[in-house]
Amino acid sequence: MQSEIITIGDELLIGQVVDTNSAWMAQRLNEIGVELKQITSVHDDEAHIRQALDEAFSRADIVFTTGGLGPTKDDITKHVLASYFNTHLVESHTVKEHILQLYQNRPDVLNRLTATQWLVPEKALILENRVGSAPLMVFSQNGGKNQQQYLFAMPGVPYEMKIAMEEQILPFLSQHILSGAKKQITHRTIMVSGIPESSLAIVLEKWESDLPTNIRLAYLPKDGTIRLRLSGYGVEPEQVDYELHQMKDLVKEWLVAEQDLPLEVLLGEQLKAKKATIATAESCTGGKLAALLNKHPGSSAFYKGSVVAYSNEVKHNVLGVNADDLNRYGAVSEPVVLQMAEGVRRLLNTDYAIATSGIAGPDGGSPEKPVGTVWMAWATPTGTCAECFHLGSLREQITDRACMKALIRLLQSFR
Amino acid sequence: MQSEIITIGDELLIGQVVDTNSAWMAQRLNEIGVELKQITSVHDDEAHIRQALDEAFSRADIVFTTGGLGPTKDDITKHVLASYFNTHLVESHTVKEHILQLYQNRPDVLNRLTATQWLVPEKALILENRVGSAPLMVFSQNGGKNQQQYLFAMPGVPYEMKIAMEEQILPFLSQHILSGAKKQITHRTIMVSGIPESSLAIVLEKWESDLPTNIRLAYLPKDGTIRLRLSGYGVEPEQVDYELHQMKDLVKEWLVAEQDLPLEVLLGEQLKAKKATIATAESCTGGKLAALLNKHPGSSAFYKGSVVAYSNEVKHNVLGVNADDLNRYGAVSEPVVLQMAEGVRRLLNTDYAIATSGIAGPDGGSPEKPVGTVWMAWATPTGTCAECFHLGSLREQITDRACMKALIRLLQSFR
Numbered sequence: 001m002q003s004e005i006i007t008i009g010d011e012l013l014i015g016q017v018v019d020t021n022s023a024w025m026a027q028r029l030n031e032i033g034v035e036l037k038q039i040t041s042v043h044d045d046e047a048h049i050r051q052a053l054d055e056a057f058s059r060a061d062i063v064f065t066t067g068g069l070g071p072t073k074d075d076i077t078k079h080v081l082a083s084y085f086n087t088h089l090v091e092s093h094t095v096k097e098h099i100l101q102l103y104q105n106r107p108d109v110l111n112r113l114t115a116t117q118w119l120v121p122e123k124a125l126i127l128e129n130r131v132g133s134a135p136l137m138v139f140s141q142n143g144g145k146n147q148q149q150y151l152f153a154m155p156g157v158p159y160e161m162k163i164a165m166e167e168q169i170l171p172f173l174s175q176h177i178l179s180g181a182k183k184q185i186t187h188r189t190i191m192v193s194g195i196p197e198s199s200l201a202i203v204l205e206k207w208e209s210d211l212p213t214n215i216r217l218a219y220l221p222k223d224g225t226i227r228l229r230l231s232g233y234g235v236e237p238e239q240v241d242y243e244l245h246q247m248k249d250l251v252k253e254w255l256v257a258e259q260d261l262p263l264e265v266l267l268g269e270q271l272k273a274k275k276a277t278i279a280t281a282e283s284c285t286g287g288k289l290a291a292l293l294n295k296h297p298g299s300s301a302f303y304k305g306s307v308v309a310y311s312n313e314v315k316h317n318v319l320g321v322n323a324d325d326l327n328r329y330g331a332v333s334e335p336v337v338l339q340m341a342e343g344v345r346r347l348l349n350t351d352y353a354i355a356t357s358g359i360a361g362p363d364g365g366s367p368e369k370p371v372g373t374v375w376m377a378w379a380t381p382t383g384t385c386a387e388c389f390h391l392g393s394l395r396e397q398i399t400d401r402a403c404m405k406a407l408i409r410l411l412q413s414f415r
Numbered sequence: 416m417q418s419e420i421i422t423i424g425d426e427l428l429i430g431q432v433v434d435t436n437s438a439w440m441a442q443r444l445n446e447i448g449v450e451l452k453q454i455t456s457v458h459d460d461e462a463h464i465r466q467a468l469d470e471a472f473s474r475a476d477i478v479f480t481t482g483g484l485g486p487t488k489d490d491i492t493k494h495v496l497a498s499y500f501n502t503h504l505v506e507s508h509t510v511k512e513h514i515l516q517l518y519q520n521r522p523d524v525l526n527r528l529t530a531t532q533w534l535v536p537e538k539a540l541i542l543e544n545r546v547g548s549a550p551l552m553v554f555s556q557n558g559g560k561n562q563q564q565y566l567f568a569m570p571g572v573p574y575e576m577k578i579a580m581e582e583q584i585l586p587f588l589s590q591h592i593l594s595g596a597k598k599q600i601t602h603r604t605i606m607v608s609g610i611p612e613s614s615l616a617i618v619l620e621k622w623e624s625d626l627p628t629n630i631r632l633a634y635l636p637k638d639g640t641i642r643l644r645l646s647g648y649g650v651e652p653e654q655v656d657y658e659l660h661q662m663k664d665l666v667k668e669w670l671v672a673e674q675d676l677p678l679e680v681l682l683g684e685q686l687k688a689k690k691a692t693i694a695t696a697e698s699c700t701g702g703k704l705a706a707l708l709n710k711h712p713g714s715s716a717f718y719k720g721s722v723v724a725y726s727n728e729v730k731h732n733v734l735g736v737n738a739d740d741l742n743r744y745g746a747v748s749e750p751v752v753l754q755m756a757e758g759v760r761r762l763l764n765t766d767y768a769i770a771t772s773g774i775a776g777p778d779g780g781s782p783e784k785p786v787g788t789v790w791m792a793w794a795t796p797t798g799t800c801a802e803c804f805h806l807g808s809l810r811e812q813i814t815d816r817a818c819m820k821a822l823i824r825l826l827q828s829f830r
Contacts, residue, residue: 015441026430041454072616113613198528201487286709290702290723306723308705314720
């Protein structure tokens with residue numbers, strides 16, 4: 001079953017908004033075996049939307065649209081879809097009741113523009129949008145060759161789209177559309193670190209060229225790791241697992257993790273299993289590592305807190321870093337980062353602590369310590385160690401990579 | 416001048432990677448007056464890439480591709496483009512020298528797969544990729560009607576793509592392609608907060624319907640603000656500014672900022688102008704606010720540090736929050752958040768401080784304090800105040816919105 005996503009909105013095409021919806025939808029669709037053929041972003045423009053719909057339905061039988069369902073004048077998706085599917089707008093009593101209920105304590109929202117939200121295309125099936133006023137619409141048409149085609153229209157606001165997918169559209173798909181035979185897609189991903197992509201490819205070359213044609217390998221480098229993804233199309237999961245096993249054996253010395261989970265989740269699982277706690281002392285990463293560690297629910301089981309010591313004054317006053325060492329070696333140095341890690345571990349009373357201090361740029365570099373130099377330390381119940389990295393030349397890249405390195409090294413020490 | 420972006424890679428279509436490249440490129444193109452018609456994401460599949468190229472060139476004369484230029488087997492873009500433009504691969508001495516130079520200290524990278532990177536399409540113009548081994552390629556063809564068409568192929572790794580755009584492709588575009596007449600596009604964006612989108616649309620309705628047809632208004636709700644963007648196509652910037660002035664007058668009571676800059680940048684500018692410093696004490700936002708405040712270069716001028724007090728122990732021990740208050744009122748309460756703000760302001764010796772404490776969920780909610788409840792406090796040289804918000808039901812949404820609210824309120828207090 002092939003599908004496509006069309007995201008609609010001028011804001012996407014002038015770069016004011018990053019399309020995070022498509023990747024999230026792609027993951028979910030993939031999980032239920034719906035292959036995503038293409039993602040297309042188009043303007044709030046009728047002719048352009050129609051052309052994108054024609055092209056999408058020429059390749060796929062399920063099309064998802066997001067965006068353009070607001071009550072304001074620039075949003076035209078509902079009107080375009082009504083016309084595309086040869087129907088017209090009628091008032092929906094159910095949608096009206098729902099919207100009145102939704103905004104019962106918000107009389108300021110219940111104005112005449114919001115009232116246009118309960119006008120829906122007569123031929124569309126309307127699913128409930130629990131958290132917003134935009135109607136979730138399902139259209140269907142005969143695509144020729146006795147093939148029924150479907151269009152699902154959703155709001156572009158990410159959390160509304162996610163709730164719509166989880167609660168309405170994915171169940172609808174499973175129940176009404178995917179009940180027949182479907183092609184099984186199996187993905188398996190492992191993460192490695194510490195070897196260049198091209199060298200890895202040489203290590204795997206012989207094995208890779210012997211792979212069955214319906215099992216494919218992809219290399220996905222990201223933030224200091226390379227994810228190796230095996231994808232099996234229409235084969236038994238066991239066959240993919242067999243190849244996975246072969247591959248793991250070939251790359252075991254660089255292995256970071258055997259699941260495709262975010263590094264901070266993997267670390268959290270390890271810490272919970274140890275009933276251990278962690279804290280961070282951050283200079284160059286500036287709180288990013290903290291935010292990663294508490295990003296997911298349940299993180300209070302292992303994460304207690306952090307000190308972002310951006311200025312030297314805070315490193316000294318709060319974390320107890322020796323002022324002489326700060327002067328003599330500079331903030332980006334082994335003694336300072338060791339003291340930061342130990343200082344925060346003591347102050348916050350945790351089992352583990354990570355400290356970072358680096359030159360994120362664009363200024364502040366020197367010949368001895370160019371932009372991208374990051375010292376990192378890990379304090380553990382059995383001692384503290386430090387390491388220096390050179391993580392590139394761009395601010396965001398440096399701090400993101402530093403966070404990843406910090407997690408990778410601690411994860412590797414647990415293996 | 417119309418353009419399109421084609422992003423190439425299976426990882427985009429199974430949702431393993433969010434396409435952040437397109438939005439960034441869209442912004443840059445917009446700035447130089449190149450309109451972006453469509454963004455398309457396709458698989459590493461020859462037939463699919465060819466179809467996307469045909470469709471893109473039917474609508475636009477400039478096409479950008481990202482991705483699929485690595486040395487490994489799954490990357491096929493270079494081969495597909497060579498065949499699409501009827502040429503073949505030849506060894507490039509210049510690219511070879513560059514790659515040997517680039518990896519002179521990394522003999523492990525200089526293997527036979529990397530050597531395939533200096534094979535380039537004979538008919539393509541090769542631009543220098545300063546930071547990687549993938550060739551930047553420019554193809555051109557006659558698109559009929561005496562119209563020359565161009566394709567720029569770039570790596571998909573975001574920082575390589577950005578450097579390629581900034582240093583090579585944007586200058587190339589300006590110099591060789593855009594030198595003739597171009598349609599002037601003018602965008603003006605202001606931010607408002609504290610009014611529902613539909614009410615705002617009613618406030619602006621009369622004025623909006625009187626807008627000239629080549630000036631359009633878009634509503635872009637995001638994280639508690641609504642950005643109002645006026646776009647003028649082929650009109651003088653002064654005419655857009657005139658309409659902007661009218662619009663600002665209509666929405667002045669909800670105005671947050673008059674520029675389309677990130678809120679943390681606007682706040683940083685204000686603090687620098689005041690020669691004032693800031694710190695944060697974060698519970699539910701967990702370091703996100705810290706990371707926002709030091710995200711941009713130059714933030715050390717106003718940002719000193721933060722305490723992420725995720726556990727009550729840290730709130731008490733490090734920030735000096737009264738233990739009785741923590742017990743009596745709970746961590747998510749006015750007295751606690753006031754003490755957190757004042758505690759971190761004192762500890763880090765700053766002029767301003769922001770504190771957050773909330774229930775980010777999914778667990779921990781109660782009838783009195785449901786998930787989404789966030790208390791926030793702002794300590795300033797003239798006193799401390801606190802406010803309670805209800806910011807939705809999803810963890811990431813709640814913490815992102817809390818960061819935005821924290822910045823919005825402080826910005827509004829500066830107006």
